[in-house]
Amino acid sequence: MISEKMIPLMKNNSAIRMMFEEGNKLAAKYGRENVFDFSLGNPSVPAPAEVNQAIQDIVKEEDSLFVHGYMSNAGYEDVRETIAQSLNRRFGTSFHAGNILMTVGAASGLNVILKTLLNPGEQVITFAPYFVEYGSYVRNYDGELVVVSPNTVDFQPNLVEFEEKINEKTKAVIINTPNNPTGVIYSEETLQKIAAILEKKQKEFGTSIVLLSDEPYRELAYDGAVVPYVTKYYRNTVVCYSYSKSLSLPGERIGYLVIPSEMDESANVFQAATIANRVLGCVNAPSLMQRVIKRCVDANVNLEAYDRNRNLLYNGLKECGFSCIKPEGAFYLFVKSPVENEKEFCEVCKQYNVLVVPGSSFACPGYVRIAYCVSYGQIERSLPAFRKIAEHYNLV
Amino acid sequence: MISEKMIPLMKNNSAIRMMFEEGNKLAAKYGRENVFDFSLGNPSVPAPAEVNQAIQDIVKEEDSLFVHGYMSNAGYEDVRETIAQSLNRRFGTSFHAGNILMTVGAASGLNVILKTLLNPGEQVITFAPYFVEYGSYVRNYDGELVVVSPNTVDFQPNLVEFEEKINEKTKAVIINTPNNPTGVIYSEETLQKIAAILEKKQKEFGTSIVLLSDEPYRELAYDGAVVPYVTKYYRNTVVCYSYSKSLSLPGERIGYLVIPSEMDESANVFQAATIANRVLGCVNAPSLMQRVIKRCVDANVNLEAYDRNRNLLYNGLKECGFSCIKPEGAFYLFVKSPVENEKEFCEVCKQYNVLVVPGSSFACPGYVRIAYCVSYGQIERSLPAFRKIAEHYNLV
Structure with a gap:
């Protein structure tokens, strides 16, 4: 029934999108405030x-x-x-x-x-x-x-x-x-x-x-x-x-x-x-x-909010011992996985209700993407979880 | 430079769309009220x-x-x-x-x-x-x-x-x-x-x-x-x-x-x-x-306006001697061309500032499509032009 070209797309459906759906499920189970979903690039700063x-x-x-x-x-x-x-x-x-x-x-x-x-x-x-x-x-x-x-x-x-x-x-x-x-x-x-x-x-x-x-x-x-x-x-x-x-x-x-x-x-x-x-x-x-x-051709979102997120998360992760270059733009951190197989790392993160996307979804295994277009509060609340993950890997 | 698949599309660009652009040009030349553009299925009844x-x-x-x-x-x-x-x-x-x-x-x-x-x-x-x-x-x-x-x-x-x-x-x-x-x-x-x-x-x-x-x-x-x-x-x-x-x-x-x-x-x-x-x-x-x-899931446009248009135009065209079945739905009349080559008919219509689309654009030559999703006034003003076109073909 389905076109042959669509079959591989169905088998290999977007990891990011699947994570997004998974985040919604976890949120329904544990409460939105206890799930740290960094998977999707969905803006957190409202339209001007x-x-x-x-x-x-x-x-x-x-x-x-x-x-x-x-x-x-x-x-x-x-x-x-x-x-x-x-x-x-x-x-x-x-x-x-x-x-x-x-x-x-x-x-x-x-x-x-x-x-x-x-x-x-x-x-x-x-x-x-x-x-x-x-x-x-x-x-x-x-x-x-x-x-x-x-x-x-x-x-x-x-x-x-x-x-x-x-x-x-x-x-x-x-x-x-x-x-x-x-x-x-x-x-x-x-x-x-x-x-x-x-x-x-x-x-x-x-x-x-x-x-x-x-x-x-x-x-x-x-x-x-x-x-x-x-x-x-x-x-x-x-x-x-x-x-x-x-x-x-x-x-x-x-x-x-x-x-x-x-x-x-x-x-x-x-x-x-x-x-x-x-x-x-x-x-x-x-x-x-x-x-x-x-x-609104020259309007822009409030960039400061993303910038605050960027600094809080970047500094927090560095303090835990994670390795990452400081991004100049967009709203993502690309963090080196403490283990070679970053999908394993993503699974460990998920045990702490932290959702991040494996770098292999971007043809760059060994890294994970953390989308910091979330509330400042979510980043604050997530830092203890990141610290526990760092401890799990003896980074601290 | 252009994909080979796009070339035929460029050569044979939508007759309806070209007519739409042509209507705008004629309107700029003769004034919008003197051009009877029946080419595009663009609603004339505003959103509810x-x-x-x-x-x-x-x-x-x-x-x-x-x-x-x-x-x-x-x-x-x-x-x-x-x-x-x-x-x-x-x-x-x-x-x-x-x-x-x-x-x-x-x-x-x-x-x-x-x-x-x-x-x-x-x-x-x-x-x-x-x-x-x-x-x-x-x-x-x-x-x-x-x-x-x-x-x-x-x-x-x-x-x-x-x-x-x-x-x-x-x-x-x-x-x-x-x-x-x-x-x-x-x-x-x-x-x-x-x-x-x-x-x-x-x-x-x-x-x-x-x-x-x-x-x-x-x-x-x-x-x-x-x-x-x-x-x-x-x-x-x-x-x-x-x-x-x-x-x-x-x-x-x-x-x-x-x-x-x-x-x-x-x-x-x-x-x-x-x-x-x-x-x-x-x-x-x-x-x-x-x-x-x-x-607005159960809202609908004011159908009466289209219905009035339908009756005015259908009756007007029939009175001039044009041949057409009365449509039960949509906002188009599909009118038999008085000559076999309906593109020639469309050209004659254009001489009277009437824009209609040749049926060959719908794989049905010998007919033209008249979109009556226009103002009632446009239909009223266009009827003398249709009568002249009918006279041109000795239909009356």
Whole structure:
């Protein structure tokens, strides 16, 4: 009955999602306050007040048929122009509405651009650790995901191996900065090197290689860290953006693609992506949320709350003897497992009602991801549990 | 640069959508009130007042993190249960939350279930005239759309040809009732016959054939016409529903799949479809709109407005000498072209600033679709233009 392509997906269903469901079960059993669920990247800081205000104002002020109606499949023109101008102000770019395609979040944006570009058998490169769904997205279009192994020293990408893995079948490269699961931000130097390698390889093979920059965590950067804007370093870049984290709207499914005018066949890519958005069944990004973005384009969640969480958890774990680099962005800590098999470590954590995700879910075994987008109180309450886990492993 | 599969889609971009863009251009030139755009199925009756009230109440009353956050990929459990109970009340079914999967509209629901079911080379049958995007949806998963030719007597499906076209590769059948573009409702007798044919063919080939009932127009039925609930006639039915028309929310992308417990491998199909919803990039149906559905599950648009339009336009066209069956549902008239080549007829209409869609866009040349989801005033103002067109063809 089920398509053969779906069978492996069913067998290997998302560990993160299964953990999320398990967390709900444990919470029902022990009480929500006694379960320390760090599994899902579900924002804990509410949407800025202006978002909910905008929703109310739009419903009162704008025509209902317009707000909830169809528009061009690329999205409302005025919303797209507003986003372009905001990017131009912030990053010195020169986009216009014709470069912005509204999507059902970044996950859908990635699907749209991969459907636009990929022929069966073509390759997409990404860097471990990486968001495991990339593999599914690429396989949706019969492409092959090629994974560059992790550099566990500082979690900047392994560029030597990257260059070796590019060949004439390489159609795209996915990067994700600030990174899920490490919280690392790719430096300007890293982006310059990636661009130089891609330029060289494009010449060598006479191909176009598209750099897909998956940026749901762009606005979540701490201590004044700068997240360089990728289109400025490499012409054939497509940005996949989402408001899931910057405005705490993950359930609303609202984001966009940036398809710069400078990229090869830009107008064709934009038209094809608009059609892909339609035929994949999204048709258009949710309309009310598009209108909200127009009014809240420069809003942002309260970053301080995540920053407090980051410091409390990072310091707490270090004091217990855990090993971890301090993340500059996103809302994850990527912690070294005290034992080689990190799934065993996850099971021990679960005995203390602590839920964390094994690094093998991100193609980086030996580590676990701890999502600190939770209440400050949960982190406080969890620290004694982490200490007991550390004692279990004689880390303290 | 562009995927080879996208090239034909770009060459043959949706005639309806192109007409929509053209309508906007004509309106800019001649003024909106002088252009009679009947091209797009974009609701003209606003969402019921309780929808916009619910949006405001939810934002005020419910927790922002909950309203805008992630939930299970199938959707909020309480929303799904509410929908199941509403269906049970109205149609005497016995669904529960586990049969309802929230989707990004019916177009996405169709994509989700086709991805769940189809292997490359498998066939999906539909009946002309049909919504042309079905072909794209099926080809997304390397399936083949097999089209049963139209029965232009009463636009009920041609069941003799249907039976002939079923073979061992037939995985699914798509029906759409009330129908776009004809407005015809499939009778109980038609559904019983379809079910009997499918039961017989399942036995003959030892296969499961899934009947996909695409139902965005279910609530748009006039003169007390009954739209039979398809799961009651055939076990292997999946309903693809959308609130785009029943609540006038086409831009919001909210709908659901019904996967009945009685169908073959029901639990597997539900799980696979939930995963398909995620990996296609939708992740989940827009969250605020899910919460709205919970509060407005039995709401409906003001049907009288469409009914007035239907009568005014139908009678007006008949008086001019046009030939057309009176639609029982949806918001379209499917009018016989006065000349064999209906595209030529569409061009003549355009000279009078009347935009209609050629039937060949629905695999039924010789007819045109007139979407009467417009203002009553537009229909009134358009009647003299239709009369001139009729005079052009000596119909009057």
